[in-house]
Amino acid sequence: MAGSPKDRRYTREHEWVLLSGGEALVGITDFAQEQLGDLVYFDLPDAGKQLRQNQKLGEVESVKAVSEIYAPLSGEVVEVNPKVNETPEVVNRDPYGEGWLLKVKPADPKELDRLMSPEDYDALVATAGAEH
Amino acid sequence: MVQQAALKQSPLDDLHRRLGAKMVPFAGWSLPLQFAGIIEEHNAVRSAVGIFDISHMGRFFVNGPDASRLIRRAVTYNVCRLQAGQAHYAVMCAEDGGIVDDVFVYCLAPDRLLVVGNAVNAETDRDQVASLMRPDMQATIEDVQSRTAMIAVQGPDSEELLASTITGAVVRTLPHHGCMEFELLGAPAFIAQSGYTGENGYEVIVEAGRAHAFWQGLVAARAQPCGLGARDTLRLEAALMLYGNDIDRATNPFEAGLGWLVDFDDESFVGREALRRLMERGATRQLVCLKATEKGIMRPGFPVLHEGEAVGKVASGGFSPTLGISIGMAYVQPRLAAVGTALSVDVRGRPLPVTVVRRPFYKRSG
Numbered sequence: 001m002a003g004s005p006k007d008r009r010y011t012r013e014h015e016w017v018l019l020s021g022g023e024a025l026v027g028i029t030d031f032a033q034e035q036l037g038d039l040v041y042f043d044l045p046d047a048g049k050q051l052r053q054n055q056k057l058g059e060v061e062s063v064k065a066v067s068e069i070y071a072p073l074s075g076e077v078v079e080v081n082p083k084v085n086e087t088p089e090v091v092n093r094d095p096y097g098e099g100w101l102l103k104v105k106p107a108d109p110k111e112l113d114r115l116m117s118p119e120d121y122d123a124l125v126a127t128a129g130a131e132h
Numbered sequence: 133m134v135q136q137a138a139l140k141q142s143p144l145d146d147l148h149r150r151l152g153a154k155m156v157p158f159a160g161w162s163l164p165l166q167f168a169g170i171i172e173e174h175n176a177v178r179s180a181v182g183i184f185d186i187s188h189m190g191r192f193f194v195n196g197p198d199a200s201r202l203i204r205r206a207v208t209y210n211v212c213r214l215q216a217g218q219a220h221y222a223v224m225c226a227e228d229g230g231i232v233d234d235v236f237v238y239c240l241a242p243d244r245l246l247v248v249g250n251a252v253n254a255e256t257d258r259d260q261v262a263s264l265m266r267p268d269m270q271a272t273i274e275d276v277q278s279r280t281a282m283i284a285v286q287g288p289d290s291e292e293l294l295a296s297t298i299t300g301a302v303v304r305t306l307p308h309h310g311c312m313e314f315e316l317l318g319a320p321a322f323i324a325q326s327g328y329t330g331e332n333g334y335e336v337i338v339e340a341g342r343a344h345a346f347w348q349g350l351v352a353a354r355a356q357p358c359g360l361g362a363r364d365t366l367r368l369e370a371a372l373m374l375y376g377n378d379i380d381r382a383t384n385p386f387e388a389g390l391g392w393l394v395d396f397d398d399e400s401f402v403g404r405e406a407l408r409r410l411m412e413r414g415a416t417r418q419l420v421c422l423k424a425t426e427k428g429i430m431r432p433g434f435p436v437l438h439e440g441e442a443v444g445k446v447a448s449g450g451f452s453p454t455l456g457i458s459i460g461m462a463y464v465q466p467r468l469a470a471v472g473t474a475l476s477v478d479v480r481g482r483p484l485p486v487t488v489v490r491r492p493f494y495k496r497s498g
Contacts, residue, residue, distance in 0.1 A: 037154075037166065037169065037170060037361070038169050038170050038171040038172075040429065040451050041427050041428065041429065059480075061428075061429055063170045063171065063361060063365065063450065063451050063453075064165075064170065064361060066429070066480075085427075089171070092169075
C-alpha cells in the first residue's frame with residue numbers, strides 16, 4: 001500500500017492538514033474513509049466558525065457508522081467543500097484531493113509541528129489495521 | 133483467560149477473502165460485510181443482480197407422512213395447506229405468544245418440507261419442531277446446514293442470470309414463489325423463488341462440495357457479490373423483519389403486523405391460547421415505518437419522541453440508498469401509528485424529524 005501523502009501532517013484521529021500559501025486544507029485520511037465505508041452525511045462547521053486544535057469540529061456518518069472529526073489546527077473556517085454534502089462519496093474516492101473538507105485560516109502555523117509526520121501516521125495505521 | 137468459540141465459516145469463506153471482502157462476525161459466523169461497498173452492492177441488486185452467501189441460515193428438512201402436521205404445531209401458519217412446490221412465510225411462537233423466530237416453510241412434497249430460519253435461531257427452531265414430535269407421528273428431521281451452502285440471487289436480472297449458468301432452465305420451471313429440488317453437478321440441490329430484498333430473486337441450497345463452482349459461475353456471469361451491509365439496507369427498504377431488532381421473544385405477531393400469519397384453525401400450535409387472548413385484547417403498540425425529513429440517520433435503540441416525550445425506540449434504522457434519506461421502524465402506541473404522524477428521533481442529542489409512512493418504503497415496479 002502506498003504511504004500517506006508526504007506533503008501534509010496527520011492526527012491520531014485520522015485527519016490530515018495541508019498548509020499551502022498561508023491557508024490550510026483539512027480532511028480525513030484514506031484509512032478513515034476505508035474504515036467508515038460508504039459515507040453519507042457530513043456535519044461540518046460553517047464558514048466563520050473558530051476552531052481550536054484537538055476540539056471536535058463535527059461528525060461524519062456512513063451507512064454503518066458515525067465518527068467524530070477533530071480540528072487538527074486552530075483557526076477560522078474560510079470555506080466548506082460544497083461537494084461533500086452533494087456527493088459524499090467523493091470523500092471515499094479521493095480523500096486527499098477532491099474530498100477535502102474545510103479551508104481554514106491558521107491561527108498559529110507552528111501548531112502543525114505537534115502533528116504526526118506521514119511516516120509516523122503510516123506506522124500508527126499499520127498497527128491499527130492489524131487489529132481488524 | 134476466556135476461551136472464545138471459533139467463528140463458523142461458510143464453504144465459500146476462502147473465495148470471499150480472495151475477493152477482498154471485509155469480514156465481520158455475525159451470529160457466530162465469519163461473513164462478508166461488504167465487497168465493493170454497501171451502496172454499490174445495494175444498487176446492483178435494485179438494478180441488475182447481486183449474490184449473497186447465506187450459508188449461516190438455519191435449514192432443515194422434515195421428512196415423513198406427518199411432516200406437515202409436525203411443522204404445523206411449531207408455527208402459527210397452517211402449513212398443511214401448502215401443496216407440493218408451494219412455500220410460505222411463518223412465525224414460530226412460544227407458549228406466551230412471544231416470537232421465537234420468523235421462518236420460511238417450503239413444501240416439496242406432502243412428506244418432505246424445508247424450514248429455513250435465522251442463523252441466530254438455527255438450533256432453537258429445529259429443537260422446537262423436534263420437541264413437538266409425538267409417539268403417533270412419523271417424521272424425522274434432517275439438518276442440512278453443515279453439509280450445504282446457501283446462496284441468494286436477487287435482482288431484476290436474477291432469473292436471466294441463473295438460466296444462463298449451470299443452474300439452467302430449472303429456474304424457469306419454478307412455480308410462482310415456489311420451490312423445487314433438482315440436480316446440480318450431480319448432487320442434490322434446492323431452489324426457491326424467495327428472498328429478503330424486495331426484488332425478484334431466488335435462494336439456492338447446494339452441497340458444500342458444489343458451492344465453489346456454483347458461486348464462481350455466478351460471479352463470472354457478472355453477478356455482484358453482496359455482503360451483510362447491503363442485505364440489511366435492502367431488507368429495510370422492503371420493510372422486512374430482522375429477528376433481534378424488529379421481532380423477538382418480547383414481541384407478538386399482532387403488534388409486529390404479522391397477524392396475517394396466525395391461523396386459528398382446528399389444529400393446536402405453540403402459543404395458540406396466548407395469541408387468541410392477545411388478539412382479543414388488541415395490540416397496545418404497533419410497529420410503524422418511519423422516514424426522516426432531514427439529513428441524519430436513525431439507528432437501533434435511538435429514542436422516538438412525540439412532542440418531546442419518549443414514546444418508543446428505533447427497532448431497525450439506517451440509510452436508504454434508494455430513497456437517499458434515513459428510514460427505520462419502531463413500536464409506538466396505536467394512537468401514534470397513523471400514516472402522516474409527525475415524530476422525531478433523538479440522534480445523539482439532536483431531534484431528527486420523521487414521519488410515519490406506509491410500508492414498504494420501496495416496492496419494485498412490475
